[in-house]
Amino acid sequence: MAVSAVLWDIGNVIVRWDPRTLYAKFFKEPAQCDRFLSHVCTVEWHVAHDLGVTFADNRAPLLERFPDYADAIHAWETRWWDMFSGPIAETEAAIEALHAAGVPQFALSNMSHEVFDGITAMSPAFERLGGYVISAEIATMKPDPSIYALACERFGFAPRDFLFVDDSARNIDGARALGFDAHHFTDPAALRPALEARGLL
Template sequence: MTPARPPRALLWDVGNVIVRWNPRTLYAKIFKEPADLDRFLSHVGTLDWHSATDRGVTFADNIAALSAQHPHHAESIAAWWDRWLEMFSGAIPETEAVIEALAERDVPQFALTNMSTETWPDVKAMSPVFRHFRAAVVSAEERVIKPEPRIYEIVLERTGLEAADLLFVDDSAANIAAAAALGFHTHHFTDPATLRPAIEKFGLL
């Protein structure tokens, strides 16, 4: 679906758009052998398993359930929460610069993130640009995650805007496709260097 008018506001994903997040950053410190690291992340500490916290399950409950299935990995599984911040490697400067530039032009900006309410405060503290968001839809608060259509509907309810008013920036192709199908403008974030030109192309900078 192609929106009928240009966007007038930004809707930002957070992980790997504003701040870099990758469980491998932590677990490469725990598993010295690459094969052991790959095996753990593909069969034990998977993104599928982690997504339960994005839906509102606590880290404690999610970790306990997985540890019961894989007791020999209990210590490594516990690190998912105990050493959570070590999965991050800082903010993305190109994105921060664009958010600041948009704020100077008083372009409305919002966030839409698949994230636990337990981790959201620490993530917001990683960059000063989060102060520019007029509202944030956090999946765990809503008990629904991207790319499910309902979470995009919640964005529209929360912002008071229509889909065609918003340019959605996300690093997930599935999330981008879902938003586009609902009438959002979209930019698939794959390279920080292409972000500002894309925003300029939409006429927002």
């Protein structure tokens, strides 16, 4: 059966997010930046934010372990928005085109509840989405099957009805295992052809 709705990831699908966008400016030497992101504020450490832990609570142990990096650790929150380089134009255009075609659209994202409002203010395309499931609100992240199930329940569609778009291969595999059609977002130029191939545009 043909898909009839789109379920979007947000980070690096609708808006570009990369801690290096901030910390490459914060540290003078690339090696310093690499060390900080691989040993202090790591991706694994950041996962706690997506599970609902506050920035303040999550940084407290790091401040004790790495006092010399205190300013940089605080910057993960105080300069959070410097990690973004704006919306992805091809995705914005696709969301607008889908909206014009009457295709229901929603979002399923691993994201902190503390930054949700600011992120969704970055583009008018977010106004076209009919609802959100955010990992921090349920302390569960993709690719856990329960978060996909919640999205289906909340939005009133079965997995087979959705095209799921995500930049993470792990999340894509998790969705496909549950019966979703899925597009692995690696090249913005490939998005519209993927939508057209499914008859959504």
